[in-house]
Amino acid sequence: MASLEPYIAWRYLFSPKGHNAINIVSGISAAAVAVVTAAMICVLSVMNGFGALVEHMFSEFDPVLLVVPTEGQTLRTDTLPIVSLYARDDIEAVSMQLEQTALIRYKDHQLPARVMGVDSLFTRTARIDSIITDGFYSVWDGAFDRAVLGRGLAAQIGMNAHFTGALHLYAPKRTERINMLRPDLSLQHEHAFIAGTFAVNQIEYDDQLMLVSLPLAQRLFDYDSCTATALRLQPKEGVKISNLKSQISNILGPGYRVLDRYEQQSDFFRILRIEKLLTIVLLVFILLIASFNIIGSLSMLIIDKRGDIRILSHMGADEPTIRRIFLLEGWFISSLGTLSGLLVGVLLCLGQEHFGWLKLGTGAEYVISAYPVQVQTPDILLVAAIVLCLGFIAAWYPSRKIQITQ
Numbered sequence: 001m002a003s004l005e006p007y008i009a010w011r012y013l014f015s016p017k018g019h020n021a022i023n024i025v026s027g028i029s030a031a032a033v034a035v036v037t038a039a040m041i042c043v044l045s046v047m048n049g050f051g052a053l054v055e056h057m058f059s060e061f062d063p064v065l066l067v068v069p070t071e072g073q074t075l076r077t078d079t080l081p082i083v084s085l086y087a088r089d090d091i092e093a094v095s096m097q098l099e100q101t102a103l104i105r106y107k108d109h110q111l112p113a114r115v116m117g118v119d120s121l122f123t124r125t126a127r128i129d130s131i132i133t134d135g136f137y138s139v140w141d142g143a144f145d146r147a148v149l150g151r152g153l154a155a156q157i158g159m160n161a162h163f164t165g166a167l168h169l170y171a172p173k174r175t176e177r178i179n180m181l182r183p184d185l186s187l188q189h190e191h192a193f194i195a196g197t198f199a200v201n202q203i204e205y206d207d208q209l210m211l212v213s214l215p216l217a218q219r220l221f222d223y224d225s226c227t228a229t230a231l232r233l234q235p236k237e238g239v240k241i242s243n244l245k246s247q248i249s250n251i252l253g254p255g256y257r258v259l260d261r262y263e264q265q266s267d268f269f270r271i272l273r274i275e276k277l278l279t280i281v282l283l284v285f286i287l288l289i290a291s292f293n294i295i296g297s298l299s300m301l302i303i304d305k306r307g308d309i310r311i312l313s314h315m316g317a318d319e320p321t322i323r324r325i326f327l328l329e330g331w332f333i334s335s336l337g338t339l340s341g342l343l344v345g346v347l348l349c350l351g352q353e354h355f356g357w358l359k360l361g362t363g364a365e366y367v368i369s370a371y372p373v374q375v376q377t378p379d380i381l382l383v384a385a386i387v388l389c390l391g392f393i394a395a396w397y398p399s400r401k402i403q404i405t406q
Helices: 004-014 020-061 080-086 151-157 214-220 241-252 266-304 306-314 319-355 377-399
Strands: 065-069 091-106 109-118 132-135 146-150 166-172 187-198 209-213 230-235 256-260
Touching: 004 319, 020 266, 020 319, 020 377, 065 241, 080 091, 080 230, 080 241, 091 151, 091 214, 109 151, 109 214, 146 151, 151 187, 166 214, 187 214, 209 214, 230 241, 241 256, 266 306, 266 319, 266 377, 306 319, 319 377
Parallel strands: 109 209, 146 187
Antiparallel strands: 065 230, 065 256, 091 109, 091 166, 091 230, 132 187, 146 209, 166 187
């Protein structure tokens, strides 16, 4: 009898019922599960698309690995652990950066900004040329200091790449006390000429950051040539990042942290994971409501098949066997909806990816014109597991109520 249980349940799924309403409710149940399943696939894929898009934006500027001090703001590049990085065969480039906050002024406009001093190897750790929106990248032209500003910061200060006036930078002198009579004498002053603007399409970069030469930043913030706030590492092609990160962490010891791109933007990716989790929870609640249709249709089917239940009982089927038949019947309804929803959801996402049916808009304020999507296999498996588990629970509840009456 055990081998007949799936066969009987499958026959009940498509065979005519005593009341046409049962067929309608069963169809609605499968359709409701399919719609929610497709919605889960589409929503998660769009969130993956936006996450991948922003990750790509960050990767244009952020290094593959970033070495920062565990305590304090600066590190010394002449210490033995740091020097050992320059001799590694699996690292293509080690670039120094010195980043702190300074006051910048152009004519009558002034505001605080993050000033990042970079060396000549910076371009090997960031694809800066790909995000230049005006002018060109240069922090030293052989005669004058240059600066490359975030597009939003340049707009706030009232400059663009074609201005010839000097941009003035001010920072407090670290090693001197503030002169209350002449506070201006307590400030270190440097100037640079704008070379270009860049856009990462993230506020913390575009509206706050400017790039200057490393020597200028070291003079401005009163540091020597062996002081930096971080080291940017570019591994050679084919090197496994996780292994390299672990090796460098062991070499440098507890005084330094080695951050990959996800850890450099940990707040953003943490928020993205939380949003994705909350989205899944919300859609699961909607799926629970859809699962009540399965309970209703299966309950109606059990009532409709009371005669069949008595016949199966006389043929030797016990209560657990009959319950399993209707349990499988309900689970088949859920499985049919799940498979249909997965297929529709994946096809919709692939269509959006290739044809861009849903538009975000056009114009300079939009990074892309259509909603980005990225279908990931773990999401498909997760959605399928959630829907099938809830479908099994929804089918189990009415089937356990079956009792054989003579």
